Structure formats: structure tokens, C-alpha cells
Amino acid sequence: MKFIKRSDRTQPKVSLILLDWSVRESFHLLDYLGKQDIDRDLFEVIIIEYYSRISDAIRPFEAQVDSWLLLEMPNDCYYHKHLMYNAGIVTAKGEICVICDSDAMVKKGFIRSIITEFENNSGIVLHIDQFRNARKDFYPFNYPDFAEVTGKGCINKVGGKTRGVMDDKDTIHNRNYGACMCARRADLIEIGGADEHIDYLGHICGPYDMTFRLVNSGHREIWHQAEFMYHTWHPGQAGEDNYLGPHDGRHVSTTALDALISGRVLPLLENAAIRQLRLSSDKSGGTNQFEIAPAYLDTWRKDKLRAGKQWIAGKTSRKVRHGFVVNRTPEGFIGYPKVLDHPTFSKAREALELRAATESMLLERLDNEIPGRLRRLLPVISTLTYLSRAFGLAFLYLQRRLLRFSQGVV
Amino acid sequence: MLLTNRIAFRWHQFRDETQGLVEGFQSLVVNLVYLRLKFPEKQSFVVILDSRREAIMLWLLWLCNILPRYKVWVIRRTGDLELRSQRDFGGEMLLVASARVFCKHYGLLVELRRQRRFIVL
Numbered sequence: 266m267k268f269i270k271r272s273d274r275t276q277p278k279v280s281l282i283l284l285d286w287s288v289r290e291s292f293h294l295l296d297y298l299g300k301q302d303i304d305r306d307l308f309e310v311i312i313i314e315y316y317s318r319i320s321d322a323i324r325p326f327e328a329q330v331d332s333w334l335l336l337e338m339p340n341d342c343y344y345h346k347h348l349m350y351n352a353g354i355v356t357a358k359g360e361i362c363v364i365c366d367s368d369a370m371v372k373k374g375f376i377r378s379i380i381t382e383f384e385n386n387s388g389i390v391l392h393i394d395q396f397r398n399a400r401k402d403f404y405p406f407n408y409p410d411f412a413e414v415t416g417k418g419c420i421n422k423v424g425g426k427t428r429g430v431m432d433d434k435d436t437i438h439n440r441n442y443g444a445c446m447c448a449r450r451a452d453l454i455e456i457g458g459a460d461e462h463i464d465y466l467g468h469i470c471g472p473y474d475m476t477f478r479l480v481n482s483g484h485r486e487i488w489h490q491a492e493f494m495y496h497t498w499h500p501g502q503a504g505e506d507n508y509l510g511p512h513d514g515r516h517v518s519t520t521a522l523d524a525l526i527s528g529r530v531l532p533l534l535e536n537a538a539i540r541q542l543r544l545s546s547d548k549s550g551g552t553n554q555f556e557i558a559p560a561y562l563d564t565w566r567k568d569k570l571r572a573g574k575q576w577i578a579g580k581t582s583r584k585v586r587h588g589f590v591v592n593r594t595p596e597g598f599i600g601y602p603k604v605l606d607h608p609t610f611s612k613a614r615e616a617l618e619l620r621a622a623t624e625s626m627l628l629e630r631l632d633n634e635i636p637g638r639l640r641r642l643l644p645v646i647s648t649l650t651y652l653s654r655a656f657g658l659a660f661l662y663l664q665r666r667l668l669r670f671s672q673g674v675v
Numbered sequence: 676m677l678l679t680n681r682i683a684f685r686w687h688q689f690r691d692e693t694q695g696l697v698e699g700f701q702s703l704v705v706n707l708v709y710l711r712l713k714f715p716e717k718q719s720f721v722v723i724l725d726s727r728r729e730a731i732m733l734w735l736l737w738l739c740n741i742l743p744r745y746k747v748w749v750i751r752r753t754g755d756l757e758l759r760s761q762r763d764f765g766g767e768m769l770l771v772a773s774a775r776v777f778c779k780h781y782g783l784l785v786e787l788r789r790q791r792r793f794i795v796l
Contacts, residue, residue: 480785
């Protein structure tokens, strides 16, 4: 690890944590942060670079950067954003940590809105959604007006707000949880920081892992109704050709969803520095405390995640199949119905769980637990679901195409 | 991105998401059957879903005598859930929500989970 720059701001209220893994072409957020309508000493900007690149994209805005940390991970290691979040949390001096996109635009009241929201509410985790524009003529970024970004080509504007903020049908998929997440640093430390489990390696990750666990620990999740970020199109924004951990098909981590469902608060794999802060009475931390577990240099190696040119998706020790949880342990495999995860039924778990030496043996035994008639019906249910989804998506696709066509965007 | 890559990307997305839906519903049904077989004393509950298709499938499984006939709430919007939970809140029945509906409306359901008997499958 190496610091290019260290913050000399003594008591910032807000710490902005911006990430790069030698891929960012633009850090124009920094330009907008330089135009905020509050005292500059009230916030600090921390850049965390996963590898060793000193990005030229930051140089024009270097005056806005307070801390610039290179984690110096080896090039053959795949990126893990949660490790960078934790580095930011440990490094932060501010009371409120803000994890947000570094290639988005913000209005001059952005930081003030965050501070106000935390002054008016206690026990919250705050998210700010993002207007997204699909026009390719804003790339490379050429400083369009805010009105231009929310105008022609904007794919999620409804009644002056983002579709996600207006939505009450499927918020998890329609809101952009990765755009901007704000939480008190003390609260983030209390839940063990970001989860460094291998399931979050690569593209399937995000601060929502912490949001869900904060909600489980009793915090209220709030989405700002008046403040937004503004994002313009750039190549590779959908994570194409990235390694993907286990996800629900729409790039939301199933491990994070499992945490939400089960009510889990602590991460599966906690960073040592965060744990030290969590257990100590002095939470101030410091830049020299951050630690990277040496085992990651091996387990996150790119060649371990590939079979030929293909990524081996979602290497995980826990799977769910036909409603049974399958856990890999050093002694073999254990399977039990998912309902036994619930505290009401967990007492019966030990008596009802099945064990086998290999995964295939266990799956066969689990299949035999399902009554014969239901087992025969499962493929029918599966086929019906595929067919109805195909019709539904074809309808949705045509509807969106027509909308974009009517807006004049190809 | 090449058109072929784009098509492949979308296909994977469709396949993964639909497989997730299939797995989710199968998980719900298998665990409901398991509850019926192993914990017959806990039969009285309400199943919360987000899809009419899944509600119809549960009804068909009842017709086939694979599942008992449960009270099913189909919740499409958070507002519907607020209304249903207020109206039926007094009951002592166990609420069983599918993982999908829980994730869609977790803001409200996390609160409900703290206040009454509630499991997510």
C-alpha cells in the first residue's frame, strides 16, 4: 500500500470514497465537488486505487483530492470493490462516509443535502439515485448541462425524479444502489464494514451489501427525493466480460439478498482492520491500520477464476437447489431444507439435515426427499415459467424500443 | 460491443433471471411441502407472493392434493402490502413470504418481520 497524498483536513463532516481499479477514464465528479456551496473543510475526498496505477484522469483535479491511496494489489488479482470500501472506511476522518460513482455529475448542493439529511434523521442509511442518459455523443465526457442529461436520451426520468425513486414495485432492481450510499462511519464499523467474501469479487458487488445489513440492524433506508446524481453513457458500464459472482440474473448479489432475507448483520468475511476498530473503544482508526489478508493474493488470482477464456461464474461454498441449502464443509456436503434456516425451525435442523461425501450423492438424496408427484411436476413448472417470462420480456422490449424511438434515440 | 456479444449477454441475463425465478418458486413449494410433512402443527399460515402466475400454480398444486389450500396474498406494489397487512394484521397466523416478494418490498417486510411470526422461503 502506498499513499500518493494524505488528507490534512482535521475535522471533515463527510468523507467521499471514490474507487478505481485501473479502468476509470474520467473522474469528472471531482470537478463538480470543487463547485460545492459549502465550506471545503466540511468534506474530504479519498481515492482508492486497487492496483498501482497513478491515473492521469485524476491529475487535472488533483487539488480536489485529499487522500490518494494505492492498494498495490498484484495485476494477476481480480478486483474486489469491497476491499476498497473498507480501505476508504478505515482511512476516512469524516463522521459520514459517502461511497459514490466518480464519473457522475452532481449539483452544487450535493454535499449540503447529505449533511442536512443526517442532521434531520438519526439511524439512517441514505441513498441518492442517478439519472442515466444513453446518448453516446456525451462520450468522451464533454460537460453537458444537467438539463441535457435529464432531457433527450434519459432512460429513467419520470415526473422530474428518477424512475427508481418513484417506483414501488421492484425497488431493488429499479434503483441504483451503487450510485451513492451514505452512512455514518461508526455504523459501518458496527456492522463489520463491507463483506470481503469471494462472492463479491468482480462486478457483482456494491454498497447495498452494507445497506441491507444496516437495515437488518435496525437502520432506516432513505432515498433522497430531491437530490440526484447524473450519469452519461460510457463503454463497459454494464460489466460486460467481467467475472460475475452469484447473482439473481439482474446483477444483484444473491449473497447480499440472502443476508437481507436471513437478517444477518455481520459480514461473512470481515476485514481485520475493521474488526479491530469494531472491537476497540477508539474508532478513529488511521491510515496505517488498514490490512489486506495475504490469502486474497492467492484466492482472487485471475487464473483461478478462469477455465480457458471463460470465467467460472460464482464460486461459492453455499448453494440452494430445489429449496434445499447445500453447504460444502471440510468433511463433505450438508443439505437441509431452507426453512430450517429460520429460528422457529432451526432446532430441528440437526436431526433433519442430510450428509454425503460428494455433492452428486447429496443432491440425489435431497431429490428423494421431495414427494414423487411434486418431483415430476417441477420440470412443468420450470417450462411454464420460461415461456411466460419470454412473452413478458418480448412485450417489455418492444415497449421500450417504441419509447426510445419516439424520443429520437437509436 | 459486437451484436453477437450483446445477444449472448442478454440471453445469459434472461436465462439466469428466469432460472432464479424457477428456483425461487420451487424452493417455496418444496419447503411448503416439507412444512406440511414434518411440522403439521404449523399449518396455519398466509403465503405472500408477487406473481399471479405463482398463485395459480399454488392453486393447481392444491387441486392435485400436493399442498393444502393456503390463504395467498398477491402483492404487486408496496401500497397493496401496506393495506393488506393493516387489514389482516390482527391474525396470529404465520406469514410465509417468497424470497422474491421479500426482496422487492423489504423496507416494509423487515418491519413486519420484527413484529410478528414471519418466515421467508
